[in-house]
Structure formats: C-alpha cells, structure tokens
Amino acid sequence: MITVSRSHWGPGAVALFLALFLTVFLVIPVAKVIYVAFQDPNTGALTLINFIDFFNTSLFRESFVNSFYVAALSVVVASAFALPLAYFTTRFNFSGAILIQTLGVIPLIMPPFVGAVAMVLLFGQNGTINLLLDEYLGFTIPFMEGLNGVIFVESVHYFPFILINLSAALNNIDRSMEEAAQNLGASRGRLFRRIVFPLAMPGYVAGASLVFLKVFDDLGTPLLLNINNMLAPQAYLRITSIGIGDPMGYVISVILVTFSLLALWTSFLALRGKEYATVQKGGGGLMKRDLAGWEKAGCYAVVILILLLVLSPHIALTLLSFGTVWSFSPLPDAYTVQHYVDVVSTSSIYITNTLLYAGLAAGIDVVFGTAIAYVVWRTGLPGRKMLDYLAMGAVAIPGVVLGIGYLRTFYQFDVPFIDKPLASWWVIIVIALAIRRLPYALRACVAALQQVSVMLEEAAENLGATKSRTVRRVVVPLMTGGIVAGFVTSFATASVELSATIMLVSQESDAPLAYGIYEFMQSAAGRGPGAALGIIAVLIIGIATYLSHRIVNNKETERAPRQQSAAQGV
Amino acid sequence: MSLNQPSGGGVAVTVENLSLSFGKTEVLKGVNLEIRPGELFTFLGPSGSGKSTLLRSIAGFGPQPGGRILIDGEDIAGLAPWDRNVGMVFQSYALWPHMTVRKNVAFGLEERKVPAREIRERVEAALDLVGLVAYGDRRPSQLSGGQQQRVALARTIVVEPRVLLLDEPLSNLDANLRVQMRREIHDLQRKLNLTTIFVTHDQEEANTISDRMAVLDQGVIQQTGAPLELYDNPANRFVASFLGTANMLEGRVERADGRPWFVADAGFRLPMADGFSPGGERVTAMARPQNLTIGAPGDATGDGRLEGQVEVLEFLGTIVRYAVKVGGTSLLVDETHRAGRPVFQLGDRVSLGVDAEDIRLLPA
Amino acid sequence: MKRKDFLRAVSGALAALAVSALPAFAADLEGKLVIVTSYPPDTTVTIKKAFEAAHPGVEVEMLKKKTTAGIKFLQETAKNNTSDMFWASAPDAFEVLKADGLLAKYQVKVQGIPEKVGAFPINDPDGYYKGFAASGYGIMWNTRYLKAKKLPVPKTWAELADPVYFGHVGMSAPSRSGTTHLTVETILQGMGWEKGWGLMKSISGNFKTVTERSFGVPDGVNSGQFGLGIVIDFFGLSSQASGFPVDFLYPPITTLVPANIAIVKNAPHPKAAAAFIEFLLSAKGQEVLLDPKIRRLPVNPETYAKAPAGFPNPFKDKSIGAAVKFDLDKSKGRYNVVNSLFDVLVTYRLSDLQDAVKAIHDAKAKAKAKGKSNAEAAKLIAEAEALVAKMPITEEEAGKKDVNAIFKKKRKKADTKITGRQAEVEQQWDKEAKANYTKAKELAKKAAGML
CATH class of the missing domain: 3.40.190.10 (Periplasmic binding protein-like II)
Structure with missing residues (x-):
C-alpha cells in the first residue's frame, strides 16, 4: 500500500477540490431538501410530523405503491425486450447483430416524455393500433391506460441499460466455462440455466437496478401521460403548484432518495462477491452457434417485433414531424416538411444550448471521473473511497430532488459580475447535468484505469516523469477509449434530460432541447415542430454518439498491436 | 467402475481422415490416428498446428469436422458434446466462479441424474483422490493455480468418462508446480488406466508423460510413436528440430572408397553407415549435438572428422555448447562438462568427430 | 475534448454572455x-x-x-x-x-x-x-371522434354529465392551470357552491383523464385520445385554425374574462x-x-x-359570457381551497369517482329500461348521487380566512402560528371522499339489484 507522502500533495489537492465540488453541488442541496422534510411547516422546529402526514395520506401511500409497481414492472417488461436481443446477438451467428445492438440503444437518446407523446399516438386508446384493431377485429388493447402507459413507455426507453450490461456480461463469459458444462453432460436448456444465466447475472442485475432507479425517479413520462399518483410527479406537483415552502414535496423527495439508495444497496448486496472476472487467458467469449433455417426465421421474427416495438416512438415521432394533421386516424392526413423549416429557423438556440450544456457536462464528467478514478484506485489518500461513494451516490438522487435542492440552496447566492442568483444562471443546468451523469462517466473511467497496468506508470516514473506528467502522458492516453465511452454516455443521456432541467431553466434562451420540445408540445400548432425538433435531437445525438464510437474504435485498433505484444511479453 | 479401481483397459480412440476448416483456412487436413486402450497419448505441436482443434473435435466442440471419430468402435462424430462422455480439462480450468469446489465437482453427476447420496460419496472420493477434501466449500477464486487444476481434474474424472482429454493443462502453472502436477496426472492416469489424450506444445512435458505421441504441424500428423523413437528417428526435419536441437546439413549421398558418403553443400563429406545407397536426390543429414565430439585439431574421435574454428561458446551447466564454423556452415557440438576439463575458447581451431551410425538421413 | 478547444468554447461562451x-x-x-x-x-x-x-x-x-x-x-x-x-x-x-x-x-x-x-x-x-384579450370557457370536441362514436354535441355543462359521455371527457385540474381554475369558479359562481360542485363531480365521473397541463386537454381532443374537453376558447379556436377536425362552443354558463x-x-x-x-x-x-x-x-x-368569418364577437353577441357576473374577490378568497378540493375530490380520486358515477349511470339506465319505478331503488340512487355530490366543507367555510391560511405556504414570519397543516386537512377530506364514493357505488349497485 502506498502511503501519503510528499509526492502526493498533488493528488491530495485534486481530491480536496473534488470533495468540495461534490459537497457544494450534491451533498448540501440534498441535505437541505432532507432538512426541510424534517421541519415543522408552521414552527420550523424539527419533527417527524411530515412523514406521519405522508403515510397517513392515502394519496401518498397510493403514489408510493404505484411508483414501486411501475418501476418493478418496467424492469420486467424491459427484461422481456432486452433478453432475447442480448441472447440472440451474443450466442448465435446472426447477421446484423451489430445493427441490432446499435438500434437497441437508440431509445436512450430520445427524451422519454417525447416517446410518451409518440406512443400515445400509436398505442393509445384511439391510437393507430387500437383504431385498426377496433375497425377490423372489434376489440382494443389498453396499452396506454393508466399505469400501463408509464410502464410501457419507460421500459421501451430504459431497456437498453439491461441490453448493454447483459450483452457485455454474456460476451465476457469464457467460452470454456460453457464447454466444460457441455463436456460434463449439460445440454442447451440446463447449460443456460445453470451456467450462462448465473454468470451473466451480475450484468443483468446492474442493468435492471439502473432501470428500476431511473423509472422510480422519472418525472416527464408520468406527467405527459397525466399520471399524477406517483411519487416523482407528486413531488413536482407539490413544489410547483403549492410552492417551494410545502414540506410534502420534500418528504416525497426524501422518500425517493431513500428508496433509490435502498435499491442500489440491494443490488450491491446481490452482487457482492459475484463480480466474476470470467475473462481468462484463451477465453474467447461465448460460443456462437449457427441457426437452422426455421430457428433463424423465428429469431428474426422475435428480433424484428421487439425492434419495431422499441423503435415505435421514433417511427411515430417521424410520422408526426412530417404529418399535417393527425387526429383520430391511423396515420396523419397528409405530409409536409414545413415543421422542419419552422424549427430550423426558430429553434436553433435549443440545439446549440443542448450541445453546449451536454458537451460541457460530459467534459466535466470525464475530467472529474478520471481524477476520482485515479485518486481512488491509485493513491493511498485517506477517505478516498468516500469520494467514489459520493460520486456514485448521485445516481440515486432523482433529478427532481436535485432541482429542488438547487433552487433552495442557490437562490440566495448571487453570482458575481452577472448579478443573478446562481440558481437561475445557465451554468447551474450544466452543473446539475454533470452531477447527474457523473456516475456513468466515473464507472467508464474506473474500468479504463483498471486496464492500465501500474507497471506502465512505474516505468514512466522510473524514467523521470513526475506524478502529474505520468498521468498526463501515460495514464490518460491509455485510458482514452474508456474516457470517450464515458463522455458519449454522459453526453447522450444529458442531452435528453428533463427532470432536473425543467426545474432550473429560468429563461427560454437558456433552454435545452428537451425543454424546447416540451414547450412545443404545449400548443396545437406546436406538435409537428416539436416532433421535428425531437427527430433533429435524435439525429444530432445519434451522429455525435456514432462519431465518438468511431474515434474510440480507431484508437483501439491503433493500440491493439501494442497491447498484444505487451500481452505476449507477460 | 469406481475411482479407486483400475477400470480394466480403457477404450480405443480411432480418428479416421479427419479434416476441418475455419472459413477458408484448413486447420486439419485428413488426420488418421489409432490410440490404444489405456494409453496416455500426447498431441505435440507448436501453436496453430491444429492439436487443440483435434482435441476439441474429439470432445465435440467447434465446427463439425469431416471424417470419423471412433471411441470403442462407436462413431461419435455426430453426437452433441454432452452425449459423448469424454472428459475434458480445459487450459483455463473453466471452473465456474459461482459454484463452490464441491458444486463444481458434483455438476457432471447431477447432469447424469445420479442419486444425491451417491453424488456426495463420489464427489468426496474424487476430492480425496486429488487431495482437496478440506477445500470443498471454497470458491474457485480462493484456490491456488495448482489446486484449481486439481479441482478441474476431479470434476472431470468423477463422471468416469470413457476418455480423458487434457488441453494444455499445465501451461498456467509455474515451473516447479508443472513438474509436480505432471507426475500427479501421470500417476492418476496409471491408477485409473484411463485412455488419456494430452495436448501440449512442450516437448519435455510430452516426452516425460506420454506412452506415445503424435507430432502435429500445419494440420497434419508428422509422425506417431513412442517419445524415444521419435527423438532418435525423426521422420522429417520438422520432427527432428521440434523434438530437440539438431544439426542439419543439406547435400546428397554419393558412393566412394567402397562406402556411402554424405556430401554436404557446405563443402565437406561424412561417412555413412553401410546400407545407404546413393540415389542422387537431395537429402538432409541430421546429427544431434551430443553425438558430435570435439577435440584439439586432430584429437576428435569418430568415423568422420572435420576441422573448424570455435565461433560461439555457451556454458549451460551440464554441458558446454560450441558452434563451430566448418566450411560454409556452422555445427553445434555439446560436450559434457566436468570441473577441471579444459574449455575451448572463441577462435580456437578444433576438430570435430561423428560416428556414421549417429547420422540420420531425412527428406530434404 | 482537446484542452485548447475546450478553452475556446468556454471563452466563447463567456464572450457571448458578456455581449448579452x-x-x-x-x-x-x-x-x-x-x-x-x-x-x-x-x-x-x-x-x-x-x-x-x-x-x-x-x-x-x-x-x-x-x-x-x-x-x-x-x-x-x-x-x-x-x-x-x-x-x-x-x-x-x-x-x-x-x-x-x-x-x-x-x-x-x-x-x-x-x-x-x-x-x-x-x-x-x-x-x-x-x-x-378576452377569453371564455367552453367545450371543444373532435368531430371525427363524435361521429365515430355516434355522440351528440353537448350544448351545456349539464349535458356533459350525461351517461353517453362516460369516459369521453377531458379536463385539467385547477391547481395545474389558471384557466381551468376560472372554469371551475365560473361554474361554482354560476350555479352555487353545492350545485356547482355536484355538477362538477358528475361531469368528472365522465372524465377519461385529468390532464396535468391545461394544454393536455386540447392535445387529447386534437389527437382523438378523448372526444370532448373543457377548455379556454383559444385552445379550441387555434386548434381548429391549425387544421384539426375540432370545434368549440360557449355554454350559457360561462364568463368572459380578460x-x-x-x-x-x-x-x-x-x-x-x-x-x-x-x-x-x-x-x-x-x-x-x-x-x-x-x-x-x-x-x-x-x-x-x-376577424375571419364565424369568429365569435362578444361585443356584438351579447349571449356570450353575460350570464355570470364573475366575482373576483370571492374567487381570490378561496383560491387555494378550491384547487385543493378539486385535487382531493376529483384528480386523485378519479377512479373511485368514476366507479361511483358509472354505478349510478347503470342503475338509472336499468330503471329506465325496465320502465317501472321502484321507489326504494330511486331513493337509493338519489342517496348515492347525494353522496357523490357531498362536500367536506361549506362555501362559507371555504371563504374563511383561517381556513385559507392553512393553504398559504409561506410563513411570513418565523413566529407566525397556524393551526392545522395542509396535508392533515387534505388527508381528512380524502378519507371522507373515498368513503362517500365507495358507499355511493354500493348503494347504486344495490338499487340496480332491486330492479
């Protein structure tokens, strides 16, 4: 173990700065929210009365149950989407596996509430599907009725979290693990149940718990679907319609945070000691099997059905963006490009804001993520683990709670020179996004750092490079792939965030895309342009994501021979 | 069959005209093999020679090969891996991290629907056999490399497979442990009298452990036989050099002075044992370095004598290895080292000797 | 991002800020x-x-x-x-x-x-x-929807409570939308507290949904998710102008408000x-x-x-918005109480309310179909309707300063003392409402069983 020495003052200062940043922008705002929840609204004294009120009110109890129900069922439905896609593409020789994996991630880069609007048009009581069903078969299916709609929209939006994690886990299983079981007599079904599934479990649980968390604290979707009796909408409604002084909003926030942390903790317990490093020397991923003709047809049918389902928001949004009037009919009455013309001429500010905010936030995330990863894994600073927990803890803080906390904390704080409260300066949006996405970037950076051997660093130091120069010249370049991956994840998901931004946007010129779309969707003539803006958003984020993937891949292939020779040397 | 009693001979494994391609690359090109019951047979070859692919074909992994694989006379080529009852130990051991040692070992028996009580007994017996009874409740990650290797072995033999397949089982162990495990595997194999196929790229490992072995290169079996036989009488240049250091000279056989001579392209000739008749075609002469003698000019003993100059000198402990420049080539000579014996120095003029019977002729 | 590019982006952003x-x-x-x-x-x-x-x-x-x-x-x-x-x-x-x-x-x-x-x-x-500008409140409907479902166009608020509209009406909540608040107040002031709430709840029983935003109503009508909506006039008029197959009318009880x-x-x-x-x-x-x-x-x-042809002109057409004299002071005096009442009694208890109203509709329809009058059943139905309509507080109470104070969120001074907490009061109302709706449903079912 490295001890704190004089050569560690640099990392120490960096760690201190990071801790300060997290304290100011994560701990204090959340603590303020928690504090108010325990304050008597009339006297200001500390009390538990607000929580008693919460659990005595049947509406809140119902909201609580509904939030749980929706989050749990969303995990189930999302798993139903993700499992076949992950399984087929990692285990069978399947043409278009890469395309399927890419298309499967697209739902993430659309704000979920936009998906909600689009899905109502397709699957609603009088949407395309039900109108057709009713006309030809005489019955309808309540896809979008009540909580069903929330579950449907959320699982379509968030299932990629399971797909990505599960595919990675499946790909990481050493082929010989599977062969050993076959060799000992386990055939397909039992092989999957006894070996493949347990080994992929950590990946699945990681994805599933993320879905649970995100659904549990999502605000936009239930609001757009007019579902009020869930926790996040209740918190938002209480704060915006009753006021920042109403304690119930804070109580709900505390309950949201508590249960998010509990969900995280549960998944942590479930995974403890099971983070199998199954990649071993000579292991080459899962065995891929060729499919017989009818099997192939069946798999394609399932894959295409799922892709159609999960891409239905994009399909509907595209129709909406080109449609003139779409009312009580399976398809729009006519098509036009006018909405795009309108949007491009009036709304470029949303696009530039989004690129600026999400870009800055993702930039902050990877810089901080790299720094935290380094401090935690490569130094012996006392309390360094706390930094990791703190940054990861942000994943359990719902956007609404962070938004409320910022309003509460930074309204009294004026930014020098621009003479505005910090809470209404656009930079606060960037900070909120950065804090919210930091956990993603941090995990990517940690993974990247763990692949860089300490020996490579020692070699640099041995040749006279100082700590900071070693980090800059050896560690960071070797981490590039992971850092870019972290940047992409943060950027893409920050671009579509609404929960925190809706509370923090104080003027239209500061608004990002998601907010702009939300606003467009508030008027009769705005649906088409709103949809057009949504499609543009998906395209821009999609292209940005694709480009950064290309950069990563180029870097990786560039580095591949070097790594190989290093591996041979071992 | 029980683990503690020899199983009376094991079964024969026959491979007939086995060929296999990965895409356009031919990995096995018509392999024929006859492995006798109870034998410990080794596939030896460099990486990419097809030895692991051949083993995996026997276990039923990888693409479906052409040709036949017979175990005890039964063609298993079309069977799924789980229906073959051949036990395989993987290079990486492939112990399942989510199961304890005991669970790992019990797996195959559970798949075979063996009654629970019997499973318990047989698992304990297998663990006892590899000396790991005390470790049954550990997870694989809590074991050392050698212990993992033993668990992998126990897991495979507990199901009493017809054939035991070992895919480079020692490559992940350090040098000392490798020697020890090699003996253990050998003893175990003898005890169980189980037909065993062992894959390795290490000729020392192959020599020490095998009853017989097959040397593979580029998807073709180069030669099959007992280790000593292959070392002394390699069938071709590849086998000769893969099994040990060899001097190889190109040239042809001519008859002169009433006996056959090997006339090297390098510009000298060596006497050959009678029975070699000159065919005029180009051949390779092979002589192991330890079969050459070295001495001061004129001193070396042997049927053939050559004069040269010491070019390289390596002290290897038990031997001193010289590279001696002779004519247009360089020959390696090993001399057993004894304290006090003079060692030639770089640049020294020396004489080399070799007996006619130590020279082997190989195809060019 | 390269460091230089990053610096350039930041300085660019700072410059833009300075200019603005x-x-x-x-x-x-x-x-x-x-x-x-x-x-x-x-x-x-x-x-x-x-x-x-x-x-x-x-x-x-x-x-x-x-x-x-x-x-x-x-x-x-x-x-x-x-x-x-x-x-x-x-x-x-x-x-x-x-x-x-x-x-x-x-x-x-x-x-x-x-x-x-x-x-x-x-x-x-x-x-x-x-x-x-002036705005009035009225009913907008999707013409395709009404045609497909063979529904008549309602001319008054009361008609919206008709059983044929069950599940076809949408409205926002007054706590979420200022215009909706005015609509509710207009009905309350136009018909009186008890009758107004009674009608409001009967209409709410026909709701498909209570939208979170006021625009959710025209949005739902435009896309055909529900057929009729209670909206402010310009939502209907602008939707129509945007090409949607919708129409709008002012019922007699409305007020034109600037x-x-x-x-x-x-x-x-x-x-x-x-x-x-x-x-x-x-x-x-x-x-x-x-x-x-x-x-x-x-x-x-x-x-x-x-203005285009057919555009309503309140300065000429005196029937629009003349019936109710809107009392702003009254509205202001109970602003938060009305919002809260609506949320507790309608928004968050919608499914219970729907069940009760549906049961009453069914019982009435059965009575009508059978053509015979059963005095006891009629009494039960009337009782059920009264339970649905029942309000936890009177108009007088709703206008009281100290009642409203509970709903004032901000403590003016740290030592301001208010008795009762909003959550506590709402909890009480909610309990009553749930009991009433459940009871009403039971009574209506019982009545239907007698017929």
Whole structure:
C-alpha cells in the first residue's frame, strides 16, 4: 500500500477540490431538501410530523405503491425486450447483430416524455393500433391506460441499460466455462440455466437496478401521460403548484432518495462477491452457434417485433414531424416538411444550448471521473473511497430532488459580475447535468484505469516523469477509449434530460432541447415542430454518439498491436 | 467402475481422415490416428498446428469436422458434446466462479441424474483422490493455480468418462508446480488406466508423460510413436528440430572408397553407415549435438572428422555448447562438462568427430 | 475534448454572455425585456416578433411558466427580482400577485378599449393589471371522434354529465392551470357552491383523464385520445385554425374574462415593459391576436372587422359570457381551497369517482329500461348521487380566512402560528371522499339489484 507522502500533495489537492465540488453541488442541496422534510411547516422546529402526514395520506401511500409497481414492472417488461436481443446477438451467428445492438440503444437518446407523446399516438386508446384493431377485429388493447402507459413507455426507453450490461456480461463469459458444462453432460436448456444465466447475472442485475432507479425517479413520462399518483410527479406537483415552502414535496423527495439508495444497496448486496472476472487467458467469449433455417426465421421474427416495438416512438415521432394533421386516424392526413423549416429557423438556440450544456457536462464528467478514478484506485489518500461513494451516490438522487435542492440552496447566492442568483444562471443546468451523469462517466473511467497496468506508470516514473506528467502522458492516453465511452454516455443521456432541467431553466434562451420540445408540445400548432425538433435531437445525438464510437474504435485498433505484444511479453 | 479401481483397459480412440476448416483456412487436413486402450497419448505441436482443434473435435466442440471419430468402435462424430462422455480439462480450468469446489465437482453427476447420496460419496472420493477434501466449500477464486487444476481434474474424472482429454493443462502453472502436477496426472492416469489424450506444445512435458505421441504441424500428423523413437528417428526435419536441437546439413549421398558418403553443400563429406545407397536426390543429414565430439585439431574421435574454428561458446551447466564454423556452415557440438576439463575458447581451431551410425538421413 | 478547444468554447461562451449582458441603447428603451408568461410559444413567439419589429433593439425574453408556477416564481424571487412583466390569462392570478404587492401600477395611453367585456371589467379597477384579450370557457370536441362514436354535441355543462359521455371527457385540474381554475369558479359562481360542485363531480365521473397541463386537454381532443374537453376558447379556436377536425362552443354558463398583463414591481426594464403593454393594446398588437396560432378575442372592438368569418364577437353577441357576473374577490378568497378540493375530490380520486358515477349511470339506465319505478331503488340512487355530490366543507367555510391560511405556504414570519397543516386537512377530506364514493357505488349497485 502506498502511503501519503510528499509526492502526493498533488493528488491530495485534486481530491480536496473534488470533495468540495461534490459537497457544494450534491451533498448540501440534498441535505437541505432532507432538512426541510424534517421541519415543522408552521414552527420550523424539527419533527417527524411530515412523514406521519405522508403515510397517513392515502394519496401518498397510493403514489408510493404505484411508483414501486411501475418501476418493478418496467424492469420486467424491459427484461422481456432486452433478453432475447442480448441472447440472440451474443450466442448465435446472426447477421446484423451489430445493427441490432446499435438500434437497441437508440431509445436512450430520445427524451422519454417525447416517446410518451409518440406512443400515445400509436398505442393509445384511439391510437393507430387500437383504431385498426377496433375497425377490423372489434376489440382494443389498453396499452396506454393508466399505469400501463408509464410502464410501457419507460421500459421501451430504459431497456437498453439491461441490453448493454447483459450483452457485455454474456460476451465476457469464457467460452470454456460453457464447454466444460457441455463436456460434463449439460445440454442447451440446463447449460443456460445453470451456467450462462448465473454468470451473466451480475450484468443483468446492474442493468435492471439502473432501470428500476431511473423509472422510480422519472418525472416527464408520468406527467405527459397525466399520471399524477406517483411519487416523482407528486413531488413536482407539490413544489410547483403549492410552492417551494410545502414540506410534502420534500418528504416525497426524501422518500425517493431513500428508496433509490435502498435499491442500489440491494443490488450491491446481490452482487457482492459475484463480480466474476470470467475473462481468462484463451477465453474467447461465448460460443456462437449457427441457426437452422426455421430457428433463424423465428429469431428474426422475435428480433424484428421487439425492434419495431422499441423503435415505435421514433417511427411515430417521424410520422408526426412530417404529418399535417393527425387526429383520430391511423396515420396523419397528409405530409409536409414545413415543421422542419419552422424549427430550423426558430429553434436553433435549443440545439446549440443542448450541445453546449451536454458537451460541457460530459467534459466535466470525464475530467472529474478520471481524477476520482485515479485518486481512488491509485493513491493511498485517506477517505478516498468516500469520494467514489459520493460520486456514485448521485445516481440515486432523482433529478427532481436535485432541482429542488438547487433552487433552495442557490437562490440566495448571487453570482458575481452577472448579478443573478446562481440558481437561475445557465451554468447551474450544466452543473446539475454533470452531477447527474457523473456516475456513468466515473464507472467508464474506473474500468479504463483498471486496464492500465501500474507497471506502465512505474516505468514512466522510473524514467523521470513526475506524478502529474505520468498521468498526463501515460495514464490518460491509455485510458482514452474508456474516457470517450464515458463522455458519449454522459453526453447522450444529458442531452435528453428533463427532470432536473425543467426545474432550473429560468429563461427560454437558456433552454435545452428537451425543454424546447416540451414547450412545443404545449400548443396545437406546436406538435409537428416539436416532433421535428425531437427527430433533429435524435439525429444530432445519434451522429455525435456514432462519431465518438468511431474515434474510440480507431484508437483501439491503433493500440491493439501494442497491447498484444505487451500481452505476449507477460 | 469406481475411482479407486483400475477400470480394466480403457477404450480405443480411432480418428479416421479427419479434416476441418475455419472459413477458408484448413486447420486439419485428413488426420488418421489409432490410440490404444489405456494409453496416455500426447498431441505435440507448436501453436496453430491444429492439436487443440483435434482435441476439441474429439470432445465435440467447434465446427463439425469431416471424417470419423471412433471411441470403442462407436462413431461419435455426430453426437452433441454432452452425449459423448469424454472428459475434458480445459487450459483455463473453466471452473465456474459461482459454484463452490464441491458444486463444481458434483455438476457432471447431477447432469447424469445420479442419486444425491451417491453424488456426495463420489464427489468426496474424487476430492480425496486429488487431495482437496478440506477445500470443498471454497470458491474457485480462493484456490491456488495448482489446486484449481486439481479441482478441474476431479470434476472431470468423477463422471468416469470413457476418455480423458487434457488441453494444455499445465501451461498456467509455474515451473516447479508443472513438474509436480505432471507426475500427479501421470500417476492418476496409471491408477485409473484411463485412455488419456494430452495436448501440449512442450516437448519435455510430452516426452516425460506420454506412452506415445503424435507430432502435429500445419494440420497434419508428422509422425506417431513412442517419445524415444521419435527423438532418435525423426521422420522429417520438422520432427527432428521440434523434438530437440539438431544439426542439419543439406547435400546428397554419393558412393566412394567402397562406402556411402554424405556430401554436404557446405563443402565437406561424412561417412555413412553401410546400407545407404546413393540415389542422387537431395537429402538432409541430421546429427544431434551430443553425438558430435570435439577435440584439439586432430584429437576428435569418430568415423568422420572435420576441422573448424570455435565461433560461439555457451556454458549451460551440464554441458558446454560450441558452434563451430566448418566450411560454409556452422555445427553445434555439446560436450559434457566436468570441473577441471579444459574449455575451448572463441577462435580456437578444433576438430570435430561423428560416428556414421549417429547420422540420420531425412527428406530434404 | 482537446484542452485548447475546450478553452475556446468556454471563452466563447463567456464572450457571448458578456455581449448579452450589455445594454443596447435604442429608442430610450432598455435593451431587454423579461416576461413571465403562461402562454405557449405559438402565442409568445408571434407577438414577440411583432413587438421586436416595432421596437428594434429590445430583446424580449419569455419565461414560460404555468400560471400557478409563475406566481410561485415571482413570489420566490421577489427579493431578487429579475422579471419585468407577468402575462397570463387568469385575472385571479393577478389578484394574488397584487395582494402580495408584487405588481406595479401603470396607466395605459392607448384609446378605444371599452370598460367591460361580457359582464367583466377589462382592466383592474386599481390600475395594476390590464386586459389585452378576452377569453371564455367552453367545450371543444373532435368531430371525427363524435361521429365515430355516434355522440351528440353537448350544448351545456349539464349535458356533459350525461351517461353517453362516460369516459369521453377531458379536463385539467385547477391547481395545474389558471384557466381551468376560472372554469371551475365560473361554474361554482354560476350555479352555487353545492350545485356547482355536484355538477362538477358528475361531469368528472365522465372524465377519461385529468390532464396535468391545461394544454393536455386540447392535445387529447386534437389527437382523438378523448372526444370532448373543457377548455379556454383559444385552445379550441387555434386548434381548429391549425387544421384539426375540432370545434368549440360557449355554454350559457360561462364568463368572459380578460386575459391580462402587468408590470412587476421593481422591474429591471420598466420602459420596455410599458412599451410592450402599449403595443399589445394598439391596433397592430390587437390584430396579432387573430393569428391562426393564437385566436384570442381582442379587447378592441374595431379589430373584429378583420376577424375571419364565424369568429365569435362578444361585443356584438351579447349571449356570450353575460350570464355570470364573475366575482373576483370571492374567487381570490378561496383560491387555494378550491384547487385543493378539486385535487382531493376529483384528480386523485378519479377512479373511485368514476366507479361511483358509472354505478349510478347503470342503475338509472336499468330503471329506465325496465320502465317501472321502484321507489326504494330511486331513493337509493338519489342517496348515492347525494353522496357523490357531498362536500367536506361549506362555501362559507371555504371563504374563511383561517381556513385559507392553512393553504398559504409561506410563513411570513418565523413566529407566525397556524393551526392545522395542509396535508392533515387534505388527508381528512380524502378519507371522507373515498368513503362517500365507495358507499355511493354500493348503494347504486344495490338499487340496480332491486330492479
């Protein structure tokens, strides 16, 4: 173990700065929210009365149950989407596996509430599907009725979290693990149940718990679907319609945070000691099997059905963006490009804001993520683990709670020179996004750092490079792939965030895309342009994501021979 | 069959005209093999020679090969891996991290629907056999490399497979442990009298452990036989050099002075044992370095004598290895080292000797 | 991101910020105008463009907030005010701000605006806020939807309570939408507290959904998710103008209320704010209201000459909005209580309410079909209807200051003592409502069983 020495003052200062940043922008705002929840609204004294009120009110109890129900069922439905896609593409020789994996991630880069609007048009009581069903078969299916709609929209939006994690886990299983079981007599079904599934479990649980968390604290979707009796909408409604002084909003926030942390903790317990490093020397991923003709047809049918389902928001949004009037009919009455013309001429500010905010936030995330990863894994600073927990803890803080906390904390704080409260300066949006996405970037950076051997660093130091120069010249370049991956994840998901931004946007010129779309969707003539803006958003984020993937891949292939020779040397 | 009693001979494994391609690359090109019951047979070859692919074909992994694989006379080529009852130990051991040692070992028996009580007994017996009874409740990650290797072995033999397949089982162990495990595997194999196929790229490992072995290169079996036989009488240049250091000279056989001579392209000739008749075609002469003698000019003993100059000198402990420049080539000579014996120095003029019977002729 | 690029991006952003903060000295007006508004971009962008064309150099910034959120926003930021104007429909929202002392007085210079529209004074008699357009509340419907489902067009609020509309009506909640609050108040004032709530709840029993935003209602009608919506007129008119197969009418019990604009106290850009009001009330500004995307009733009678055919003209058609004399003080006095009552009794208990109303519908339909009258069953049905209609507090109580104080969120001073907490009160109402709805359902089922 490295001890704190004089050569560690640099990392120490960096760690201190990071801790300060997290304290100011994560701990204090959340603590303020928690504090108010325990304050008597009339006297200001500390009390538990607000929580008693919460659990005595049947509406809140119902909201609580509904939030749980929706989050749990969303995990189930999302798993139903993700499992076949992950399984087929990692285990069978399947043409278009890469395309399927890419298309499967697209739902993430659309704000979920936009998906909600689009899905109502397709699957609603009088949407395309039900109108057709009713006309030809005489019955309808309540896809979008009540909580069903929330579950449907959320699982379509968030299932990629399971797909990505599960595919990675499946790909990481050493082929010989599977062969050993076959060799000992386990055939397909039992092989999957006894070996493949347990080994992929950590990946699945990681994805599933993320879905649970995100659904549990999502605000936009239930609001757009007019579902009020869930926790996040209740918190938002209480704060915006009753006021920042109403304690119930804070109580709900505390309950949201508590249960998010509990969900995280549960998944942590479930995974403890099971983070199998199954990649071993000579292991080459899962065995891929060729499919017989009818099997192939069946798999394609399932894959295409799922892709159609999960891409239905994009399909509907595209129709909406080109449609003139779409009312009580399976398809729009006519098509036009006018909405795009309108949007491009009036709304470029949303696009530039989004690129600026999400870009800055993702930039902050990877810089901080790299720094935290380094401090935690490569130094012996006392309390360094706390930094990791703190940054990861942000994943359990719902956007609404962070938004409320910022309003509460930074309204009294004026930014020098621009003479505005910090809470209404656009930079606060960037900070909120950065804090919210930091956990993603941090995990990517940690993974990247763990692949860089300490020996490579020692070699640099041995040749006279100082700590900071070693980090800059050896560690960071070797981490590039992971850092870019972290940047992409943060950027893409920050671009579509609404929960925190809706509370923090104080003027239209500061608004990002998601907010702009939300606003467009508030008027009769705005649906088409709103949809057009949504499609543009998906395209821009999609292209940005694709480009950064290309950069990563180029870097990786560039580095591949070097790594190989290093591996041979071992 | 029980683990503690020899199983009376094991079964024969026959491979007939086995060929296999990965895409356009031919990995096995018509392999024929006859492995006798109870034998410990080794596939030896460099990486990419097809030895692991051949083993995996026997276990039923990888693409479906052409040709036949017979175990005890039964063609298993079309069977799924789980229906073959051949036990395989993987290079990486492939112990399942989510199961304890005991669970790992019990797996195959559970798949075979063996009654629970019997499973318990047989698992304990297998663990006892590899000396790991005390470790049954550990997870694989809590074991050392050698212990993992033993668990992998126990897991495979507990199901009493017809054939035991070992895919480079020692490559992940350090040098000392490798020697020890090699003996253990050998003893175990003898005890169980189980037909065993062992894959390795290490000729020392192959020599020490095998009853017989097959040397593979580029998807073709180069030669099959007992280790000593292959070392002394390699069938071709590849086998000769893969099994040990060899001097190889190109040239042809001519008859002169009433006996056959090997006339090297390098510009000298060596006497050959009678029975070699000159065919005029180009051949390779092979002589192991330890079969050459070295001495001061004129001193070396042997049927053939050559004069040269010491070019390289390596002290290897038990031997001193010289590279001696002779004519247009360089020959390696090993001399057993004894304290006090003079060692030639770089640049020294020396004489080399070799007996006619130590020279082997190989195809060019 | 490369470090250099990053620095360039940051310095660029800083430069842009510095420029936007610089005042532009044009026509004596400040270079900027910040308006807190509840209006959608269709309205704000069109008017903003027209205004900026008329006053080059002034950059208008629209802060879109729901009316209720806008009030909260101005209250929360009062200490550190950055907004110039508040621009929204509901006059009672302005009353709340006026009462909190957050508005500045302004004397309009433009001539030709009448005193009243319908029964309502256009401007605040105290001079704090000005009406710039009139709005009435009514019913909009999707013509394709009604045709497909063979539903008649309802002409009055009461007709919306008819069983045929079960599951076809949408409305927003008054706590979420200032205009919806006015609709509810209009019905309450037009029909009286008890009867008004009774009707409100009967209609609510037919709800498909209570939308979270006021625009959720026209949105649902436009897309055909439900057939009828209770909306403010311009939602219906502008949807129609945008090409949707929808129509709109004013029922007799409605009120025309001016949509208003006011200057916020301590506005940072008062001159630009004044110019905005003058522009909005000028002939040019009033004409902008007829834009198909906006479609609001101008307060200047002259402007109607330029309106499209069939456009309602309250200055000519005296039937619109004349029936109810809207009492603003009354509305203001119970603003939060009405919001809360609606949420507790309707929004969050919608499924219980629907069940009860459905059971009553079924029982009545059965009685009608059988053609015989069963006195006991009729009594049970009447009892069930009374239970549904039952209110936890009387009109008098709802107007009481101390009751309303419970719903005032802000402690003015740390030692202000209020008895009762909102959550506690609501919890009590909710319990009663749930019991009543459940009981009503049981009674109606029982009645149906007797028939």
